[in-house]
Amino acid sequence: MSRREILQTHCFNIDQVAFDSLAGEPFERDFIHVKHGDTVGVLAVTDDGRIPLVEQYRLSAHRWTLEIPGGHGSSHLDRPMDIARRKLEEEAGFQAGDIKQFLRIMDMPGYSTQYTSLFYATNLTATQASDFGPETPRPALRLVTPEEAYQMVLNGTILDAKSLVALLSLHNGLLDHYAAEGNGN
Structure with a gap:
């Protein structure tokens, strides 16, 4: 549903992502997005x-x-x-x-x-x-x-x-x- 960057560092960002579940209840998760590949x-x-x-x-x-x-x-x-x-x-x-x-x-x-x-x-x-x-x-x-x-x-x-x-x-x-x-x- 949405994605928002909540922290940015030299190696990674932390994104807060909102989802709509199969049950119809929205929920949020925070994800580490690595910047420099593998x-x-x-x-x-x-x-x-x-x-x-x-x-x-x-x-x-x-x-x-x-x-x-x-x-x-x-x-x-x-x-x-x-x-x-x-x-x-x-x-x-x-x-x-x-x-x-x-x-x-x-x-x-x-x-x-x-x-x-x-x-x-x-x-x-x-x-x-x-x-x-x-x-x-x-x-x-x-x-x-x-x-x-x-x-x-x-x-x-x-x-x-x-x-x-x-x-x-x-x-x-x-x-x-x-x-x-x-x-x-």
């Missing part, structure tokens, strides 16, 4: 079989998290593949020789337009991690085996949704055909 997550595996995880402080959760590298672009024109390559290098200090999107998930479909594209990266070359942002004054990079990562999922050390989906996909063999194909750009 966020990304990069499940990278080094030549010796280790996964880079980034330890970051998340202000909204008031806690340190352990996550696969990821983030969002600065414009809705940024391509998810380009964002994935950039975030892998900035946060984890690796360039990917091979990278391929393997999933796209809806983050919070009940109240947000945000999607996350998940990428699988291999044939890594070490560079220098550079961008940690203002929220993480002392980020740490951990290189863990797939089994160690899976145990961190099971014991609740890793709680970030994009990381959970990516690591469980790896553990359950979803990514095996990407490795067999040699990945592509």
Whole structure:
């Protein structure tokens, strides 16, 4: 019935939307409208079989998290593949020789337009991690085996949704055909 923007930030807007229900009763909902397209997550595996995880402080959760590298672009024109390559290098200090999107998930479909594209990266070359942002004054990079990562999922050390989906996909063999194909750009 109507849409009204009630908050505007650098990353998203909040819109209040009025609907007419099938029962004839109008109702309102607030939605987060993401401005910069898909966020990304990069499940990278080094030549010796280790996964880079980034330890970051998340202000909204008031806690340190352990996550696969990821983030969002600065414009809705940024391509998810380009964002994935950039975030892998900035946060984890690796360039990917091979990278391929393997999933796209809806983050919070009940109240947000945000999607996350998940990428699988291999044939890594070490560079220098550079961008940690203002929220993480002392980020740490951990290189863990797939089994160690899976145990961190099971014991609740890793709680970030994009990381959970990516690591469980790896553990359950979803990514095996990407490795067999040699990945592509």
